[in-house]
Amino acid sequence: MIIQQISVFLENKAGRAAEITKVLSNEGIDIQSFYIAESSDFGVYRLIVSNVEAAMAALRKAGHAVSLTPVLSVDCPNRPGSLTGILELLASHGLSVDYMYAFIHGDINRAIIRSKDIEACQKVIIGAGIK
Numbered sequence: 001m002i003i004q005q006i007s008v009f010l011e012n013k014a015g016r017a018a019e020i021t022k023v024l025s026n027e028g029i030d031i032q033s034f035y036i037a038e039s040s041d042f043g044v045y046r047l048i049v050s051n052v053e054a055a056m057a058a059l060r061k062a063g064h065a066v067s068l069t070p071v072l073s074v075d076c077p078n079r080p081g082s083l084t085g086i087l088e089l090l091a092s093h094g095l096s097v098d099y100m101y102a103f104i105h106g107d108i109n110r111a112i113i114r115s116k117d118i119e120a121c122q123k124v125i126i127g128a129g130i131k
Contacts, residue, residue: 001131002122003073004052005112008045009065012038020045020064027051027058033112035101048073048103048112070118073103075131076111083111086130090115093124 010016017036024031030050037044049055052068059066076082090097095115103110115121 001073002070002118003048003112005069005071005114006047006049006052006055006059007067007069008047008059010043010045012041012043016043017045019062020047020059023058023062023064024049024055027054029055029058033101033103035099035112037099046101069114072113072115072118072121072125074111074113074125076102076109078109086111086113086125089128089130090121090124093120095121095124 008020010020021031024047031047032050033048035046037046046069047055048071056066056068074086076086087097090113095117098114098116100111100113103112113121
């Protein structure tokens, strides 16, 4: 399923990530998954949250630069080879992955996948019977 990921652009300085988590915590928003990509000067904090609209509003109000990105949330059982199967399936259709990270919530194990052609990825995944 295609879901919305929040991307927050941050200076690479001590405490900046904590600012984001505090803003969301103060609004009662649960961070369900995250990934931080960094360089020497800045970082991108990628988040899957319980309430996208409220998180976007709270982060903007706090002065943070944010954007929404569609990503694919795919069932990925916690067993050897399950991620390989998903990635090989996408590759066999000529679809590349820009980045990915894990989403684990209780018994739910998912891969969060970003691709330039997210709709084609979703079609292939659904066609293969993967949730």
